[in-house]
Amino acid sequence: MISSTSNQKVKQAAALxxxxxxxxxxxxxxxxxxxxxAELPDDRIQQVYVTEHFLEEEKKKADHALYQKLKQxxxxxxxxxxxxxxMSDTQTPQGILALAKxxxxxxxxxxxxxxxxxxxxxxxxxxxxxxxxILRAGEAAGITGVIMDSQTADIYNPKVIRSTMGAVxxxxxxxxxxxxxxxxxxxxxxVHLYAAHLKGQNSYDQEDYTESTxxxxxxxxxxxxxxxxxxxxxxxxxxxxGSVESLNAAxxxxxxxxxxxxxxxxxx
Numbered sequence: 001m002i003s004s005t006s007n008q009k010v011k012q013a014a015a016l017x018x019x020x021x022x023x024x025x026x027x028x029x030x031x032x033x034x035x036x037x038a039e040l041p042d043d044r045i046q047q048v049y050v051t052e053h054f055l056e057e058e059k060k061k062a063d064h065a066l067y068q069k070l071k072q073x074x075x076x077x078x079x080x081x082x083x084x085x086x087m088s089d090t091q092t093p094q095g096i097l098a099l100a101k102x103x104x105x106x107x108x109x110x111x112x113x114x115x116x117x118x119x120x121x122x123x124x125x126x127x128x129x130x131x132x133x134i135l136r137a138g139e140a141a142g143i144t145g146v147i148m149d150s151q152t153a154d155i156y157n158p159k160v161i162r163s164t165m166g167a168v169x170x171x172x173x174x175x176x177x178x179x180x181x182x183x184x185x186x187x188x189x190x191v192h193l194y195a196a197h198l199k200g201q202n203s204y205d206q207e208d209y210t211e212s213t214x215x216x217x218x219x220x221x222x223x224x225x226x227x228x229x230x231x232x233x234x235x236x237x238x239x240x241x242g243s244v245e246s247l248n249a250a251x252x253x254x255x256x257x258x259x260x261x262x263x264x265x266x267x268x
Contacts (some may be wrong), residue, residue: 002049002079005086009077013049013087013099020154023102029156031098032088034058038066039166046099048076051084054095089158102156105172107182110145111189113172118143118260119191119214120253123179123228124151127220131155132163133250134217139167141257142264146171147186147214149179183231186214193232195224196252200237207236209260210267217253 002009015022017030031040037048048070055078058067070076084093110119120138125131131153135146152175153160161168176182183193195216196204216232218224229235238247238255247255 001052002077002083005083007083009047009049010079010083010086013097016099017087017089017158020157023154023156027102028099029102029161030087030089030158031100031161032090032096032158033094033162034066034096036161036166037096037098038069039169040098040100041169042069042073044100044103044169045073045075046101048073048096048098049079049084049087050076050096051081052078053081057095103168103173105145105174107147107174107176107185110147110172110174111186113144115144116210116264117145117186117189117191117212117214118209118257118264119186120146120257121179121183121186121193121214121216122146122148122152122218123216123224124149124219124222125217125249126153127249128153128157128159129163130220130248130250132160132165132168134253135160135164135167135171135173137250137254138257139171141254141261143171143257146173147179147182148173148175150175150177179228180231183214183216183228187231187233192234194234194236194256195229195232196238196256197224197229197232197235198237200235202234202236204236204238204256205259207234209263213260215253215256217249220249 016028023029058064087097120143191212191214193214216224
């Protein structure tokens, strides 16, 4: 059992939770909590840290699938509550923390999937909660991938990981250095690009999203840059009642993504 917060493994986990640069250098990220740990694919697991109390409680559960999973792994180590708190990004850790290997996708991987594409493209999105929620809602709406510029928040930030509720393990995503070039590549592959924009003429639900579709979502405060917005094939608007002028990025994305899901569901 690890009982000292000065242990090198403890310092490594704490650094991965706090430093994006260190996550990039090591190719690892932190996964916290029983639900996320249960959904983490075994081949992604580098190391698992648990408290003895957590193991005992999991063993008592009628559905002790996570306990069985932990018993089969060879990389599980027990730690004290104090040590787990030193490793964690949260104030009240849930008894388990895993170090996982990062995913690596390319734009070609996203474009090579069969069927009509359904992409969310993010430019300079900064809020970790928004990014995580977009992935979570995106999985529910059947998106085929998320494309982000290098100024978008780090998807491996623990706050993002928690917000995805496991979707980060299943939805392909890629960061691109040149977002304009990436969008031109999408257009070359027949992806119709839409931007929710003040210049939109039609309501978002008046468009046809049954063919390959990509939505452009910009920074929370500034929206899309003029350069990226100009690459959209169509501007759409989300009609709103009352005095509300705009929606949170994650909510706007969800509205658009689920309209695609609705249309494609009705098409079958």
